[in-house]
Structure formats: structure tokens, C-alpha cells
Amino acid sequence: MLRGIQHNKETSILCVNNVWIDLHPQVLIFLYERSIDSRQETAFTHCEDRVEAKLDNDTVSEAEVDAGFRGLFTKLAGKDMEISAAELQSILNKIIAKRTDIKTDGFSLETARVMVNLMDDNGNGQLGLGEFATLWKKIQKYLSIYKKNDMDNSGTMSTPEMRMALKDAGFSLNNAIHQILVVRYGEADMTIDFDNFVACVMRLEMVFKVFMKIDTANTGSIELDFQQWLSFTMI
Structure with missing residues (x-):
């Protein structure tokens, strides 16, 4: 379940803890700017509704x-x-x-x-x-x-x-x-x-x-350094 988004401006690390994450930079900028407008000090946007995906394994050999x-x-x-x-x-x-x-x-x-x-x-x-x-x-x-x-x-x-x-x-x-x-x-x-x-x-x-692959322990939370973040936004 993914439920919010938080960004540490000092370390350039995106922390996702039960969050929605879209790897497209423009969308994240939009989310981040909205969070700054609503909570200047914490830059945090909270989403109450449940967010999840049920992905079928429909691979054809x-x-x-x-x-x-x-x-x-x-x-x-x-x-x-x-x-x-x-x-x-x-x-x-x-x-x-x-x-x-x-x-x-x-x-x-x-x-x-x-x-x-x-x-x-x-x-x-x-x-x-x-x-x-x-x-x-x-x-x-x-x-x-x-x-x-x-x-x-x-x-x-x-x-x-x-x-x-x-x-x-x-x-x-x-x-x-x-x-x-x-x-x-x-x-x-x-x-x-x-x-x-x-x-x-x-x-x-x-x-x-991508999120599930990074979150190997299934914690609902990931941390990316700046190089990792750039790599994933270019997907």
C-alpha cells in the first residue's frame, strides 16, 4: 500500500513510506511543489485512500x-x-x-x-x-x-x-x-x-x-541516492 510522499532536500534522498511514486520527473515536481505549498516546513503530502496494484503474471514463453x-x-x-x-x-x-x-x-x-x-x-x-x-x-x-x-x-x-x-x-x-x-x-x-x-x-x-523490485523486504518504503533517482526517472 502506497500512501504519501516525502523528500529530504538536504540529502537529495526520496523516502517513500507507504507512498505513491511516479518515476516521471514532471509528475514528481508537481507533487513536490504541491506539498511545499500546503506544508512549507515538512514538504509532505498525505493521501488517505488506499493505493495498490494487483499485477497478473501473464508472461508468454x-x-x-x-x-x-x-x-x-x-x-x-x-x-x-x-x-x-x-x-x-x-x-x-x-x-x-x-x-x-x-x-x-x-x-x-x-x-x-x-x-x-x-x-x-x-x-x-x-x-x-x-x-x-x-x-x-x-x-x-x-x-x-x-x-x-x-x-x-x-x-x-x-x-x-x-x-x-x-x-x-x-x-x-x-x-x-x-x-x-x-x-x-x-x-x-x-x-x-x-x-x-x-x-x-x-x-x-x-x-x-520497479518499486517492488527495490523494496525487497516488502516494507512499503525505499531510499534512493541521487544517482539512483536519476536512473529511475530516465526509464
């Missing part, structure tokens, strides 16, 4: 990939049998451009990089067959959640629909975090299209996984 998908991957990946972030962006945008039931302005290269970072088990910056199959399974899952919660069939999600969709994806978040996510991933009219929904969910999953 190469042995589990059927012949049809294997053949598709071979065509998409080319001779090196790996898919880079730029190639992934192109593939996904060609696929979603054919759909008329969802609205999207296309996946950005940044989102494609987040996907690769999340799925890349061997650290080579590209996706192999099993990694791509796992990602494809996730995208299909998130598409199903997106369409289910698009109650008015507008092709986009409203803020309340986004809240329900994130819950279906396994994330229980508080109001403050929902507001930050809508500001970051929403359009000018505060609606969320499909590519931004996927970008949001992928980023959330990465943030929670």
Missing part, C-alpha cells in the same frame, strides 16, 4: 507461441528476429489505424519505449518472440478493458470511465493520483483515447514493478 503468431512475428521482426521501439511503434500504429471502434492519434515513440523497457527481460532494448507475445497479450487485455468501460461507445473514455478501467486493470488509486493521470494522459476535453490509456497503464505497471 517462446514454447507457448503458436505457429501462426510465430510466422507473423518473423515477418514483422525481419532478419534479426527482434523488434525495436521504433519498429513496435510502426507495427502498433498500422494495426490500430484499421479500427473504427476506438479513437487514437497513434502510439508515440516514448510509449513504445516504455513497452519495450517493461517487456525486455534480457536488457538488449528489443523484443524477442516471447516478449512480443507477452506484450501483445497485454494490449489485447487492455483493449478489452477499454471497450468495456467506454460506456457511451464514443471511442474514448471519460474521467469516470478511466477510473473504472484502471480498476479493472488491477490498479486501486486515490483521487489525487487519478487527477494527475488525467492531466497527463487526457486530451484537452479531459477524455482519454486508446493509445494514451495503454501508455498510462504500462507506465503504472512499470512504476509498481
